[in-house]
Amino acid sequence: MQNKVTRTKVFIVDDDAQMVELLGFMVSRAGLEWEGFTSAAPFIEIIHNLPLHSLVILDLHMPGFDGIEVMRHLAALYASTPLILISGGDRNVLRAAEKLGHAHNLHVMATLSKPFKASEFFPILQNVINTSYQALSRNALNRHMIGDYESIMQAIEQDEFELHYQPQVTINGRRLVGMEALLRWNHPKFGLIYPDTFIPVAENNGLIDELTQWVLRAATRSASQLISDGYNLNVSVNISAANISALTFPEQIRNMLDEHDMEPSRLMVEVTESALMGEVVTSLDILTRMRLKGIRLSIDDFGTGYSSLQQLHRIPFSELKIDRAFVSNMLKDKEARSIVKICIMLSHELGLSSIAEGVEDSETLKMLTDMGCDMAQGFYIASPMPMDSLLDWVNQSNIEH
Numbered sequence: 001m002q003n004k005v006t007r008t009k010v011f012i013v014d015d016d017a018q019m020v021e022l023l024g025f026m027v028s029r030a031g032l033e034w035e036g037f038t039s040a041a042p043f044i045e046i047i048h049n050l051p052l053h054s055l056v057i058l059d060l061h062m063p064g065f066d067g068i069e070v071m072r073h074l075a076a077l078y079a080s081t082p083l084i085l086i087s088g089g090d091r092n093v094l095r096a097a098e099k100l101g102h103a104h105n106l107h108v109m110a111t112l113s114k115p116f117k118a119s120e121f122f123p124i125l126q127n128v129i130n131t132s133y134q135a136l137s138r139n140a141l142n143r144h145m146i147g148d149y150e151s152i153m154q155a156i157e158q159d160e161f162e163l164h165y166q167p168q169v170t171i172n173g174r175r176l177v178g179m180e181a182l183l184r185w186n187h188p189k190f191g192l193i194y195p196d197t198f199i200p201v202a203e204n205n206g207l208i209d210e211l212t213q214w215v216l217r218a219a220t221r222s223a224s225q226l227i228s229d230g231y232n233l234n235v236s237v238n239i240s241a242a243n244i245s246a247l248t249f250p251e252q253i254r255n256m257l258d259e260h261d262m263e264p265s266r267l268m269v270e271v272t273e274s275a276l277m278g279e280v281v282t283s284l285d286i287l288t289r290m291r292l293k294g295i296r297l298s299i300d301d302f303g304t305g306y307s308s309l310q311q312l313h314r315i316p317f318s319e320l321k322i323d324r325a326f327v328s329n330m331l332k333d334k335e336a337r338s339i340v341k342i343c344i345m346l347s348h349e350l351g352l353s354s355i356a357e358g359v360e361d362s363e364t365l366k367m368l369t370d371m372g373c374d375m376a377q378g379f380y381i382a383s384p385m386p387m388d389s390l391l392d393w394v395n396q397s398n399i400e401h
Contacts, residue, residue: 008129009051010034013043013070014059014086019114023057026118030125040065044073050081055128060087060097068097075104082107082128088114095335102325149205152198156210160186163218164384167393168236168355168377171369175400178234178268180377181219182384183211199240208242216256220267222387224260231394231401236268236298244271245282250289257295264294268319272300284315291316298355302343312350320347324358324378331363344373 010027012020012034020036027034032055037043040062047070050056056074060067067085074081083106087094094111101108109128112121155161161183168178185193202208216237223235243249257264269290287297298319299312312320322343329336340356347354356368359378368376382393394401 008032008053008055010055010057011043011050012036012057013040013062013067014057015039015062016059019059023121026121027057027125030122030129032129039063040067040070044070047073048077054081055084056081057084057086060085060094061089068100071097071101071104071106074106080107082109084108084110084112084124084128086112086114086116091333098325148201149207152202152205152207152211155185155187156207156214160188161211161214162186162386163215163222164386165222165235165390166377166384167382167390168234168375169381169399171365171373171376173365173376173381173399176231176233176394177375178236179223179390180236180238180270180384181215181222182238183215203240203242208240209246212239212243213252216253220256220260220262223266224262227262227266233401234266234268234296236270238270238272238300244286247282247286249286250293250295253290253295254293265296268296268298270298270300270321271315287315291318312346317352319353319355320350322354322356322373327356327358327364327368327378328360330367331361337367340368340373341371344368344371347374348372 010032012023012027014020014023014036015038017038020038024034024036041064044065058067058070067087071083074083083101085094085097085101085108087097091113094113098108098111110124112124163181164184165179165181167176168180169176183195183199185195185198187193199208199211202211219235219237223233226233246252253267253269254264257267271287291297296318297316298321299315299317300321301323302312302320320343322340326336326339326343330340331337344354353374354372355375355377356373357377359365359368359376360380362380364378365376365380382390385393
């Protein structure tokens with residue numbers, strides 16, 4: 001880890017001077033440079049000059065400017081700096097602040113309730129640094145640095161985009177049942193760039209349809225080849241809100257499936273709740289016609305939107321995908337655990353299959369098994385990987401397919 005974090009600086013913002021010193025001591029023990037602030041105002045003054053590789057540990061309850069106001073300032077600057085939120089108050093307030101951070105497109109990597117032990121803090125710090133380093137590298141590129149109409153069109157034309165696939169397995173982990181196709185941009189200058197950096201650029205420049213068409217064509221081609229080789233699996237593809245505004249979209253997908261001689265039921269189209277918040281009639285028209293054509297639908301990130309049950313009742317989904325924010329916290333958070341359990345029960349009552357994303361350890365997988373979840377995906381099972389690596393993983397793991 002040391003080579004990765006030598007350029008990372010940690011900023012600690014907490015009105016409790018002793019807490020600042022304690023956190024600073026632990027950060028130093030991890031080999032990181034740090035700077036402390038016992039009020040938010042001076043930190044806000046330097047926000048626009050944060051180093052490229054930074055981490056902010058932010059207390060919510062502070063006199064004057066509180067942590068929520070600091071987050072608002074970070075959001076106004078489109079900051080890509082990872083955050084660890086801490087609070088000695090109500091756990092529900094901490095959870096709400098985390099959701100607010102995500103709504104601001106801030107990178108809230110972890111939350112901690114005070115008081116906490118060093119044994120709790122160190123693993124979180126290590127995990128945040130390890131998992132956020134690549135995110136820092138790609139997001140700190142800034143959308144303006146890598147994204148405009150010409151650069152994305154050129155990337156499409158020069159075949160710089162590629163798909164990585166994350167396996168989806170039965171809850172007992174014995175059989176491969178699907179794979180989620182995840183888009184990556186293999187940029188000639190900046191290396192592998194993740195979609196949270198360039199998808200907004202594509203949407204703003206009217207190129208999301210071209211990108212989605214590329215993903216669908218590549219994913220159906222790969223899945224069709226696997227199926228013809230004897231693999232019994234489905235492929236999941238994410239679509240944007242912009243895609244469900246074009247009435248011809250169902251025909252476009254069906255034509256691609258026919259082109260690759262692939263059964264429509266083998267394709268699972270994942271739609272987030274936020275994507276359904278636009279024109280209701282048009283989206284319902286498009287999604288219903290997709291189901292008529294045999295294409296399956298998954299409601300992605302279930303439970304994170306404002307109208308989950310309404311969407312579930314209105315649209316003919318085939319699958320309910322439980323958001324990683326609940327799954328990853330279910331071992332330590334009773335409320336998250338209850339939400340996951342209710343989501344699984346609800347999916348079964350409605351005749352939908354359930355899949356949990358963000359499974360990162362054996363204990364979480366066992367708890368999901370006990371709850372009756374149908375499928376799982378996450379880093380504990382396998383990380384997203386190119387197709388060649390996926391085939392190697394299948395062969396080496398001796399998993400049924």
